[in-house]
Amino acid sequence: NAGVTQTPKFRILKIGQSMTLQCAQDMNHNYMYWYRQDPGMGLKLIYYSVGAGITDKGEVPNGYNVSRSTTEDFPLRLELAAPSQTSVYFCASSSLDVAGDTDTQYFGPGTRLTVL
Amino acid sequence: KQEVTQIPAALSVPEGENLVLNCSFTDSAIYNLQWFRQDPGKGLTSLLLIQSSQREQTSGRLNASLDKSSGRSTLYIAASQPGDSATYLCAVEGMSGSEKLVFGKGTKLTVNP
Numbered sequence: 001n002a003g004v005t006q007t008p009k010f011r012i013l014k015i016g017q018s019m020t021l022q023c024a025q026d027m028n029h030n031y032m033y034w035y036r037q038d039p040g041m042g043l044k045l046i047y048y049s050v051g052a053g054i055t056d057k058g059e060v061p062n063g064y065n066v067s068r069s070t071t072e073d074f075p076l077r078l079e080l081a082a083p084s085q086t087s088v089y090f091c092a093s094s095s096l097d098v099a100g101d102t103d104t105q106y107f108g109p110g111t112r113l114t115v116l
Numbered sequence: 117k118q119e120v121t122q123i124p125a126a127l128s129v130p131e132g133e134n135l136v137l138n139c140s141f142t143d144s145a146i147y148n149l150q151w152f153r154q155d156p157g158k159g160l161t162s163l164l165l166i167q168s169s170q171r172e173q174t175s176g177r178l179n180a181s182l183d184k185s186s187g188r189s190t191l192y193i194a195a196s197q198p199g200d201s202a203t204y205l206c207a208v209e210g211m212s213g214s215e216k217l218v219f220g221k222g223t224k225l226t227v228n229p
Binding site: 004033035040041042043044045048058059090092099101102103104105106107108109110 | 120147148150152158159160161162165167205207209216217218219220221222
């Protein structure tokens with residue numbers, strides 16, 4: 001299994017440009033998440049999905065959009081990029097354990113985005 | 117709003133020492149608590165997950181405890197090695213929709229040979 005994959009690894013955007021960060025997982029996990037990590041800080045949840053066709057906002061959703069048309073893919077869209085969106089973006093996925101509790105999250109390697 | 121605090125922010129120890137990393141959280145209504153490891157420039161790797169009904173979990177030289185009523189967790193690392201050098205992040209899964217995982221800022225651990 002490849003686990004959770006993210007593309008691109010690095011990207012530089014100009015203010016006002018848009019882009020899509022790709023995330024895919026091959027573990028058949030229902031739950032998927034997008035986080036951002038600013039220097040010296042913990043991760044903050046942007047959006048999450050509990051299954052195909054279902055998405056919901058996390059703590060810091062402004063300036064981002066997501067879609068979940070398949071179980072495997074969970075792209076994150078940045079519209080009108082701003083310097084405040086300079087960060088490292090992590091995608092993660094998880095499922096439920098045999099007891100029906102949320103299981104551990106598996107993380108991708110991250111996308112380092114700079115907006116100038 | 118859930119807040120997670122990790123103390124200390126950085127820790128440097130000689131190889132072979134046993135050490136404890138601390139995590140506290142403000143809202144005891146949680147589903148679980150997780151400890152992650154993050155190496156520089158890399159993603160996160162899950163170390164231990166403690167469900168709210170559990171008191172501790174062990175994996176190899178790592179032991180994590182959870183005291184939900186006091187809002188505290190500790191990660192105990194036995195016989196530390198230079199390969200343990202990394203940032204350790206604590207995260208709690210809250211019960212409200214937007215608090216899927218709330219992270220602390222991490223403890224940066226350096227184990228000196």
